[in-house]
Amino acid sequence: MIAERNKKLYSKGQYTWFLIVFIVPTFALFCLLTLYPMVRGVYTSFFDWTGTSSKMTFIGLDNYRKLFDDEIIPRTIQHDYFLVFWKVLLILLFATVFAVALTRLKLRESAFFRAVFFFPNMISVVVIGVLWRFIYNPNLGFLNSFLSLFTEKPVSIAWLGDSDLALAALVPPSVWAGIGFYMVLIMSGIMGISESLYESARIDGAGEWKQFTRLTIPLVWEQIKVSLLSIVMTTLNGSFLIVWLMTEGGPDNSTQVMGSYLYQVGFKQYQMGYATAIGVMILVLSLLTTVLLNRLLRRETHEW
Amino acid sequence: MFKRMLRVSLWVWGLCVLYPLFWTVTTSLKSTGQFNLGHAWDLPRLPLQFVNFSDAWQKAHFGTYFLNSTAVVLSAVVLSLLLSATTAFIMARHPFRGSGLMFGLYISTMMIPTILGLVPLFFFMSSLHLTNSLTGLSLLYTIIQVPFGVFVLVGFFKAMPGELEAAAAIDGCGIFGTFFKIMLPLARSGLVTVAIMNALAYWNEYLFALVLVGSPEKYTVSIGLSFLQGEMQYSVEWGVLFAALIISVVPVFLLYVFFQRQITAGLTAGALKG
Incomplete structure (x- = not known):
């Protein structure tokens, strides 16, 4: 496996750190600005909401x-x-x-x-x-x-x-x-x-x-x-x-x-x-x- | 016969594409007086109204819009490249448990209509005080092109020979050194393609800028242009409108002239994702 072989190139502590730094910032921003609005869009569709007030009324379908x-x-x-x-x-x-x-x-x-x-x-x-x-x-x-x-x-x-x-x-x-x-x-x-x-x-x-x-x-x-x-x-x-x-x-x-x-x-x-x-x-x-x-x-x- | 028909059709369509563009240029050099005569086909009368361009730049604030767009595009291109190259490198060369799923998630959002998240996105950005801000717009632009960047760059990193990374690592480059000094330069042609495609997408972007940016001093070029078009109901400075249109197209035109090959390659790569 390519992953196993490549992993051995680096010391273990450094490797984990590296994975986190390279993956997490991108994914976090992606979740916040792309995934979340889409999921929230589906959620909001079950509410009555003008956008200006904080009051959202659940109205089902x-x-x-x-x-x-x-x-x-x-x-x-x-x-x-x-x-x-x-x-x-x-x-x-x-x-x-x-x-x-x-x-x-x-x-x-x-x-x-x-x-x-x-x-x-x-x-x-x-x-x-x-x-x-x-x-x-x-x-x-x-x-x-x-x-x-x-x-x-x-x-x-x-x-x-x-x-x-x-x-x-x-x-x-x-x-x-x-x-x-x-x-x-x-x-x-x-x-x-x-x-x-x-x-x-x-x-x-x-x-x-x-x-x-x-x-x-x-x-x-x-x-x-x-x-x-x-x-x-x-x-x-x-x-x-x-x-x-x-x-x-x-x-x-x-x-x-x-x-x-x-x-x-x-x-x-x-x-x-x-x-x-x-x-x-x-x-x-x-x-x-x-x-x-x-x-x-x-x-x-x-x-x- | 078949051949001649095809050839004629090429010239006809060529004219259909080029004439409106040529006409835009001539129109931007006409005075308002000549406009109101209504002879749309006429060439501009002398003297040519180059003043339309300086009016667009100063009076219609296209200088400001141009700077805003440039700042947003450049910062978003750099950030987006960094965020997608790092992720693509891991997915291609250091896959972990769940990285396949994560890749799928990135790619699948390319199929989902952006407008679905538009309303919540606006309120979310607004709660973070990132609406009506070029920083907010730039951050959003960074993210919307990440799936495309990851998709293209994973291919590039996968195609690299494994020995190179091994050699760099053994030489003691360390993992970050290996990535920034060895892997990134090797992926240069992929990075260039992604950077250019993103720059075009950002420069031309309309919907998010329309929803997120409210005050005129923060308009980007595309919002400025649509705003100026709206103004035409009240004033009739058509020459200025078309001068502004040309100003907004010039950067795109230059990119196209210099990077035609990368652009067609980039677009084709994006389309074949399905």
């Missing part, structure tokens, strides 16, 4: 019952999964196509494209929010002025102000900012495929398209699966940031997602107990979704 009575909750869940669906579809589609193009075509400019496509992944959600809010700005933004090139009258659509459009308008920024990373992930898979496989496919008369569907896709299925799960998780756990920055859940809750609603209920309406119950709901839904998808995708791998 009432906060959870409230989840079922609250008309906004089903809408937030629906909005979250709307974003999940479109992000998964569009990001995976673009990321896979670009990954293939940048690896298989052997273009001179592929390093350039790779660097450019990845860059939006680097910038903060705040910057993306500010930038896209302006792109969508009805009078000054360049989306409307672009569309106006094709119409007689100037277009003045309030993309983020229209409750029918606002949620869909949140998809492009998320896709724009998300593609690069998953593209790099899938590229690493493609670069691991041996060139001789492609050669023998060519000899068998498989065209580019057939090589793509029969060879590339099955062999990078693992990367695609990881990407899919990662998009689902990060969307369910983090979509509220872009929502909060671009629409604050409005207009009229038409873009409210679970996380942004939690923030509003907790930090604007001071219903801390109810807010943490929403947090537990997010945890449960994201875990359930991941487990379910893992099952589904595993079955699909066998079919290949």
